[in-house]
Amino acid sequence: MSVVTLMKRHRENTIDMTPLLDVVFILLFALIMNVTVAQAEDEAVITNQGAQIVALEQDKTSLEEEKTALEEAIIMNEEQVRNNEDKLDALSEALENLVNMDLQNLQDPETIASLEAMFEEGDLVDTWLRYQQVADKYLFVEIKITNDHGRTYLNGNYTGINIDQQDVIDREVRSDKVASLSSHILNWLDHRQGGYSFVFVTLVSEDEVTRAATNVLQDALNRLQLNFNKDYYMINKYIRYE
Numbered sequence: 001m002s003v004v005t006l007m008k009r010h011r012e013n014t015i016d017m018t019p020l021l022d023v024v025f026i027l028l029f030a031l032i033m034n035v036t037v038a039q040a041e042d043e044a045v046i047t048n049q050g051a052q053i054v055a056l057e058q059d060k061t062s063l064e065e066e067k068t069a070l071e072e073a074i075i076m077n078e079e080q081v082r083n084n085e086d087k088l089d090a091l092s093e094a095l096e097n098l099v100n101m102d103l104q105n106l107q108d109p110e111t112i113a114s115l116e117a118m119f120e121e122g123d124l125v126d127t128w129l130r131y132q133q134v135a136d137k138y139l140f141v142e143i144k145i146t147n148d149h150g151r152t153y154l155n156g157n158y159t160g161i162n163i164d165q166q167d168v169i170d171r172e173v174r175s176d177k178v179a180s181l182s183s184h185i186l187n188w189l190d191h192r193q194g195g196y197s198f199v200f201v202t203l204v205s206e207d208e209v210t211r212a213a214t215n216v217l218q219d220a221l222n223r224l225q226l227n228f229n230k231d232y233y234m235i236n237k238y239i240r241y242e
Helices: 003-013 018-099 103-107 109-119 123-137 165-169 171-190 211-230
Strands: 138-145 151-154 157-162 198-205 234-241
Touching (some): 138 171, 165 171
Antiparallel strands (some): 138 151
8 A cells, every 4th residue: 555545544534623623712712701801890899899988988087077076066165164154153243242332342443353354255155156056966865764663764754664673684684675775765866856967865874773774774875876877877975873
């Protein structure tokens, strides 16, 4: 058999792989394109979520700064009120003394200087205006627990919820009381007319109420705080014992 004949038979038995390779390359290209598009979409979603997180953090920072500024304003106003109370006491005493003075004493330079110092500044008006500005932002709430079977009051109104010693001991009952108080306060806030940015809560506990019972109120306020954070509201708590 000749070499030419063998080569001819070899060509006849060889399978042409070119069409199959074309199909493989097309499928590989399609796979690469799908992966690239999916990756680009994922990156776009991540970028968008990152931008949203940054915006939310900026909003939170802005509100925290406003909260700090308002708290500082309250402290400053409270100090001014104390100073003005001292001035009013001094003024009251001076006026009382004037009633008992002879008209001749009104010409005394020291008396005149003292009265002028009391009236020359509009401290009382200034303090009132500052408090009005703060009051527009803050809602003042008082939640109180009394010696009378642990009755609780919201701004002087009975909530219908009592916290006695048994409620403090039983974990499940205590949890129910915390949830009930938190829901009651939140419902009251939701149905209150008028806008506000912050809530200033004064927690009042009468002298015979146990600390454990008072802690139930604090836990209710902490739970309420979580609800407020979702809407960027904040709560300041101040505890007063009577």
